Amino acid sequence: MMRFDAKRDGFAIPMAILLIGIITAGVVGAFARVESEQAVVDDRHRETDAYALAEAGLNQYFSMRRGLPRDTTLTLPGGEAEIHVELVREEVDKAALYAVRSTGRPFVSGRAAPASHDIVQLAWFRRGDMQVHSAWTSISGLLKNGNAGALSGYDKCGTEFMTGCVCQPAKAGVAVPTGEYDGKTKPVEGDPPILEMGTREQMADQINIDWDAIVNHDALSADYRIPPDAWPYAEFADDTSFWPTIYIEGNTSLPSNGRGTLIVRGDLTLGGGDEWTGIVLVGGKITDNGQGHIRGAVVSGLNIKIGEKVDASSRANGTKTYDYDSCAVTRAATEQSTLRPMRNTWMDNWAAY
Incomplete structure (x- = not known):
């Protein structure tokens, strides 16, 4: 007769362990796949x-x-x-x-x-570029008091301002409407010394500067608009490569020496010792007193181009030096490229x- 051994080892526990291992491996594999897909x-x-x-x-x-x-x-x-x-x-x-x-x-x-x-x-x-007729182009006329100083259209060619700059032929010392230069002519030099360009309206038409776009549509993308911005005293003092475009609304005096492109909507007054290198564009007149030096190119009386009256001539009093410098003009204009x-x-x- 067969006998069953009640104490024989079973297989349930090993099988359970095996199943747990298989399930664990599957879960780990699933997590690894999810992690891999998440990484992708x-x-x-x-x-x-x-x-x-x-x-x-x-x-x-x-x-x-x-x-x-x-x-x-x-x-x-x-x-x-x-x-x-x-x-x-x-x-x-x-x-x-x-x-x-x-x-x-x-x-x-x-x-x-x-x-x-x-x-x-x-x-x-x-x-960026600028049409230059003279060292100082004044659509409202110009009065020079005294024989001191110089208004020169001979290119000073400041290669220190612009690497690779090439000197340009001489320009006029000053450009004005016909018959609207008054005062001493000895300080004026260039080719010709004085360029007469017809009536104020005729002269304004020959000045290739879109003054309306500049003053009404920010065509030159000023770095500083005064007001509300403040004059960048520290930047001029600390960085000689700083050549900003500055737009000033209304009448003003020059707050400090500087360089770049200076745009004044109204009249500009310069005092003794004021210096600027680059481009100066003025809607009204310029009154320049005492000693000072502008190197580059200056245009005043531009409000005439937009139909506004500029009654008085610009004035150069005392020992004023206005030098045409093509390299300074190019350096300033390059910031508008x-x-x-x-x-x-x-x-x-x-x-x-």
Whole structure:
């Protein structure tokens, strides 16, 4: 007769342990798969963010860029865009072609893999320029008291202001409406010393400056508008490469010596020792007293171009020196240079070395 051993070892516990191991391995595998898929999703999010940052950086660079094209890094929400500018075609007729590459990089934390994306846009660089008739062009006429000083149209050619600057032929010492230069002529020199340009209205038509666009539409994109901005005393004192465009509403005196492009809507009064290097554009008249030095090019009486009367002639009293300097003019005008995207040239497969 067969007997059953009640104490024989069973298989339930080993089987349960085996099943638990299999289930655990499955759960671990599932979590690993989810984590891997999440990493892929995160990577794609970072790639998308990098693309968005590159696009935003490129647009911001074009909207803010004046002056010579330069490499820069823009800090944006969630990351940064590194801008690199590469010359494609040399300047011809004051226009050069550049490739502007924007590399977007989102900020990452922990051990997350960094991401970046490059996009490129071709752009035309057009150098700022100014038509110069003389060292001092006054549409409202000019009175020079005394024989001291100089109003010179011979190019001082300050190459220290602009690398590669080339000296230009002489301009007139002063340019005025016909018959509206009064006073001493000895301080005036140039080719010719005095350029007469017809009536005030005829002269205004020959001055290729869009005064209406400047005073009413911010055509020159001033770095400082006074008021409400304050005069940049410290910047002028601390940085010799600081060549801003400053627009002053109404009548004013020159707060301090400086350089760049100075635009005055009303009348400008200069005192003893005042100095400016670059471009000076004045809507009304200039009254210049005592010693001082303007180096570059000056135009006054521009309000006549927009139909406003400028009753009195500009005056140069005392030892005044107005020197035409093509390099100073070019340096100041360069800050108004523009970089404009060329249509249908956006790409994200530009080779970088």
